Amino acid sequence: MTTQLEEARQGRLTEAMNAVAVSEHVSPDLVLEQVASGRAVIPLNPAHTKAEPVIVGTAFRTKINANIGRSPDKSSEGEELVKMNIAIDAGADFVMDLSVGDDIIGIRRSIIDNCPVPVGTVPLYEAYNRAGGKGENLTEELFLDVIRDQAREGVDFMTIHAGLLAEHVDMAVKRLMGIVSRGGAIMAKWMSSGGRQNPFYTQWDSIMEICREHDVTVSLGDGLRPGCLADASDAAQFAELDVLGDLVKRCRDHGVQVMVEGPGHVPFNEIQMNMEKQSDICDGAPFYVLGPVVTDIAPGYDHITSCIGATAAAYYGAALLCYVTPAEHLGLPTNEEVHAGVVAYKIAAHAADVAKGLPGAREQDDEISRARANFDWDRQFELALDGKMARERYELTRVQDACDDDQKYCSMCGKDFCAVRNSQDIVESQND
Amino acid sequence: MTTQLEEARQGRLTEAMNAVAVSEHVSPDLVLEQVASGRAVIPLNPAHTKAEPVIVGTAFRTKINANIGRSPDKSSEGEELVKMNIAIDAGADFVMDLSVGDDIIGIRRSIIDNCPVPVGTVPLYEAYNRAGGKGENLTEELFLDVIRDQAREGVDFMTIHAGLLAEHVDMAVKRLMGIVSRGGAIMAKWMSSGGRQNPFYTQWDSIMEICREHDVTVSLGDGLRPGCLADASDAAQFAELDVLGDLVKRCRDHGVQVMVEGPGHVPFNEIQMNMEKQSDICDGAPFYVLGPVVTDIAPGYDHITSCIGATAAAYYGAALLCYVTPAEHLGLPTNEEVHAGVVAYKIAAHAADVAKGLPGAREQDDEISRARANFDWDRQFELALDGKMARERYELTRVQDACDDDQKYCSMCGKDFCAVRNSQDIVESQND
Numbered sequence: 001m002t003t004q005l006e007e008a009r010q011g012r013l014t015e016a017m018n019a020v021a022v023s024e025h026v027s028p029d030l031v032l033e034q035v036a037s038g039r040a041v042i043p044l045n046p047a048h049t050k051a052e053p054v055i056v057g058t059a060f061r062t063k064i065n066a067n068i069g070r071s072p073d074k075s076s077e078g079e080e081l082v083k084m085n086i087a088i089d090a091g092a093d094f095v096m097d098l099s100v101g102d103d104i105i106g107i108r109r110s111i112i113d114n115c116p117v118p119v120g121t122v123p124l125y126e127a128y129n130r131a132g133g134k135g136e137n138l139t140e141e142l143f144l145d146v147i148r149d150q151a152r153e154g155v156d157f158m159t160i161h162a163g164l165l166a167e168h169v170d171m172a173v174k175r176l177m178g179i180v181s182r183g184g185a186i187m188a189k190w191m192s193s194g195g196r197q198n199p200f201y202t203q204w205d206s207i208m209e210i211c212r213e214h215d216v217t218v219s220l221g222d223g224l225r226p227g228c229l230a231d232a233s234d235a236a237q238f239a240e241l242d243v244l245g246d247l248v249k250r251c252r253d254h255g256v257q258v259m260v261e262g263p264g265h266v267p268f269n270e271i272q273m274n275m276e277k278q279s280d281i282c283d284g285a286p287f288y289v290l291g292p293v294v295t296d297i298a299p300g301y302d303h304i305t306s307c308i309g310a311t312a313a314a315y316y317g318a319a320l321l322c323y324v325t326p327a328e329h330l331g332l333p334t335n336e337e338v339h340a341g342v343v344a345y346k347i348a349a350h351a352a353d354v355a356k357g358l359p360g361a362r363e364q365d366d367e368i369s370r371a372r373a374n375f376d377w378d379r380q381f382e383l384a385l386d387g388k389m390a391r392e393r394y395e396l397t398r399v400q401d402a403c404d405d406d407q408k409y410c411s412m413c414g415k416d417f418c419a420v421r422n423s424q425d426i427v428e429s430q431n432d
Numbered sequence: 433m434t435t436q437l438e439e440a441r442q443g444r445l446t447e448a449m450n451a452v453a454v455s456e457h458v459s460p461d462l463v464l465e466q467v468a469s470g471r472a473v474i475p476l477n478p479a480h481t482k483a484e485p486v487i488v489g490t491a492f493r494t495k496i497n498a499n500i501g502r503s504p505d506k507s508s509e510g511e512e513l514v515k516m517n518i519a520i521d522a523g524a525d526f527v528m529d530l531s532v533g534d535d536i537i538g539i540r541r542s543i544i545d546n547c548p549v550p551v552g553t554v555p556l557y558e559a560y561n562r563a564g565g566k567g568e569n570l571t572e573e574l575f576l577d578v579i580r581d582q583a584r585e586g587v588d589f590m591t592i593h594a595g596l597l598a599e600h601v602d603m604a605v606k607r608l609m610g611i612v613s614r615g616g617a618i619m620a621k622w623m624s625s626g627g628r629q630n631p632f633y634t635q636w637d638s639i640m641e642i643c644r645e646h647d648v649t650v651s652l653g654d655g656l657r658p659g660c661l662a663d664a665s666d667a668a669q670f671a672e673l674d675v676l677g678d679l680v681k682r683c684r685d686h687g688v689q690v691m692v693e694g695p696g697h698v699p700f701n702e703i704q705m706n707m708e709k710q711s712d713i714c715d716g717a718p719f720y721v722l723g724p725v726v727t728d729i730a731p732g733y734d735h736i737t738s739c740i741g742a743t744a745a746a747y748y749g750a751a752l753l754c755y756v757t758p759a760e761h762l763g764l765p766t767n768e769e770v771h772a773g774v775v776a777y778k779i780a781a782h783a784a785d786v787a788k789g790l791p792g793a794r795e796q797d798d799e800i801s802r803a804r805a806n807f808d809w810d811r812q813f814e815l816a817l818d819g820k821m822a823r824e825r826y827e828l829t830r831v832q833d834a835c836d837d838d839q840k841y842c843s844m845c846g847k848d849f850c851a852v853r854n855s856q857d858i859v860e861s862q863n864d
Contacts, residue, residue, distance in 0.1 A: 071843055071844055071845055071846045071849070072845075072846030072847070072848065072849065073831040073843050073846045074829055074831075074843045074846075100845065100846065100848075100849045101846060101849075125849070128848075128849075133848050169858065172855075173855055173856075173858045173859050173862075174859075176798065176801050176802060176805060177801055177804065177805050177852065177855075178805065178851075178852060178855030178856060178858075178859070179851055179852075179854070179855040179858075180851045180852060180855070181851055182845055182849050182850075182851045184851065185850075185851035185852075185853075185854035185855045185858075186849070186854060188854070188855070188858055189854050189857060189858055192858045192861065192862070193861065227801070227851075227852075228797065228798070228801035228804070228805075229786065229794060229797045229798070229801070230794075230797070230798050230801060267783075267786050267787050267794075268743060268744075268747055268783050268784065268786070268787035269747065269787035269788070269789075270787075294743065294783040294786070294787070295779060295782050295783045295786055295797055296797040296798075296800050296801045296804075297779075297782060297796050297797055297800050297815065297816060297817050298775070298778075298779050298816065298817040298818070299800075299812065299813075299816050299822040299825075299826075300816070300818055300821045300822040300825050301775060301776070301779060301817070301818065301821075303736075304735075304736055304739060304776055304779055305779055305783065307736060307740065308739065308740050308743045308779070308780065308783060311700060311726065311740045312700075312744070315700055315701065326825070327825065327829070327844070328844075329804065329842075329844075330822060330825045330826040330829075330842060330844070331825065331826060331828065331829035331830065331842050331843040331844055332829055332843045332844050334828075334829070343730070343733060344733070344736055346730075347727060347729075347730050347733060347736055347737055347740070348740065350727050350729060351699075351700050351726040351727045351737065351740060352700065354661065354699050354700070354726070354727055355699050355700035355701035355702075355726070356701070357701075362661060362662075362699075364729050365660065365661045365662070365727055365728040365729055366608065366660070366661070366662050366728075368728050368729050368731075369608055369609055369659070369660035369661070369662060369728050370608060372609065372660070372728075372761065373608060373609050373610065373660075380731065381731075383729065384729060384730065384731050384732070385729050385730040385733070386730070386732055386733065389732045389733075390731040390732040390762060393731075393732050393758070393759065393762045393763065394731075394762045394763060396763065396766075397506055397759070397762075397763035397764055397766070398763065399505040399506075410761075410762060410763050411503055411505050411506045411763040411764045412503055412759070412760075412761075412762070412763055412764050413503055413504075413532065413614055414503045414504030414505045414532065414533060415504070416504060416532075416560075416565050417503070417504065417532045417533075417557070417560075417614050417618070418614075418617075419610075419611055419612045419613055419614045419616065419617035419618075419659075420609065420610060420611075420612060420617075420659075421617075422611070422617035422618060422620070422621050423604075423605055423609075423610030423611040423612070423617045423620070424605075424610060425621060426601065426605045426610075426611075426617075426620055426621055426624045427605050427606075427610070429624070429625065430605075430624070
């Protein structure tokens, strides 16, 4: 079989390309051109039969990913399936199963079987698990086995930490926060303890064969993403980025779709530079960023600190935003926190699409504003990102006034002080 | 008596200027120079004896304001005092009492008596109330009486809607959302129904006398701020802004401190332009923005949609951010929503200060990251913006492991997969 990238290069419009052209309201030609150039990817493993295709690239709607998955100490298959559904209902375009610990194979299979959106994984986690949690048991063969097994099962995209090389470890561990990527830290420990090179890097051609065979999209992991503002945009981060740039070329040489993961924690003023640098070094490959968090001081609110950064990131060139929940830095997210994270990121993605002037993006804003101006609350809640919540909130302090037009104001200002009402009175009196 | 502005022009360092130099960790000379030039204001009415001075200007820490106050249909004096304390505890630098309806005089007096931060009001609301809620009873004299009375009582800054002129009304009411400023809409209705000009504008010199006498800082209201993305940066908004620019000059001619209010709803890509235009037209007077909201589609989450915009606004030149709560567009905020709004805005203000490179701003980020790297949870929560909430969240899913060092990871990744822990293992093994 061939990949979406190879098909696009041949000028062949696949079913998936047609489908995303429809869902994005764009011409199939644009899809074809963007996929062929590598500026967009359609992560879709044919074995994941339940998934609908989704395109990732700056020419299209900004996408969001929700990470779910158990930790060794918390949660289970059933609980993670619930989170998956919450994330998708709230609007997640992708889901990554980041389970670690026991039974990760079972959880992943169950997620793939049930998930209508493309699913990503970090194969290193399963490899570590299969190695009995012992670094010394990890081998290059084991890594390849896991990638192959997961590709056969239908994983649509895989984070592969191939850019963090042995020569980067020293500078990384000296940072204020050191290495904050789970996969990156395991990889660094493995290289450091055995005097070895990164096995994904050394086995890159073999990985390419598997990914090409199953059209698994590679998501180049950023094992050295900064974990605090002090470490942002530092030598370690950019040393890894240079390697990722080379790996993008090698993916494309193999006909494999590729996107690149990025920070992390970045001060607001460095986001534009980071996006432009990535695009430059990685030849326009879609950038998949985690946040970034724009201040370290607000644990418990990192869906907010990071969706500020995510809006700027998407505006300046990121194509896929990985959500951050309020639980970040503190624990495994609850169902409510998964929902809160997805909503915050839908806001960021949409705000960026509007700012970029993506055709059609602002229609929803204008329509909801029209409903608001008309006091058409039902229509407003229908159009709202989270209409159920908005309606409940409105009802909470709604003024009930049985003898009057009680829909035509809310409890914030009351009837006499409602600006929209007063503004409309002027128009009406002019028309009299 | 003279105002802070007049004192600064004379090169006299007041007690308030000295106090803000200490709290801002800057030289008194910087304060003197910024106040004298009008690029910063210290809203502090000597009659408000309980208030500590706070400086507003881009050379200083970005400040935030929390709006409280009852609506005709909801809340009371006691409830609003609770909200005031919640806002201040969460870090609000200013509080505005936007009460409308009955008993607004009693509520305001109580707030001023109890409020340790400077207090702002919108005198038009009291005038409307004293006019028995009837526009036809509003007179120029009544407006002046209210301003004088509030100035004597100790109001530190007043929003005065003097820039929305009779000639602007037609273009404003034709917008998608029309006029969304409470004061602006009342003023427009009054002008429109009586064929009158804006009374604040016509009585400007008299207002100046009162404000100079009591050193009340004028906050030039933006009655035509856009209420949706479609109305942003339009002719109505900028027509009013031109008038505000003239009024800034007239304030300064009278020795009156002045800041300028701004939008509202603005797409992310237009924020920089808006900030630069305001600074240009208003000769660097401090800009006091409401959000701005960067998308209209998320009622119930407008603390988030707007703190994205507020971060960008502060980065590009706003000095004071008016918070928006999750209740915006839906109702009067509850206590929890006041808290959520202030926290979101503390994040925005701080993220912008870090991005601007304000001296010392990033120390808190680095220190909390150091605590995080050291698994010093107590210290982390001590430094956190909302440490109480962060601690509760951590405890919620904390892994209790009696026989181990259970502080040195959290439930997100568990012990073996904790990146920070693994990263530190590398350093330790290198040191062995």
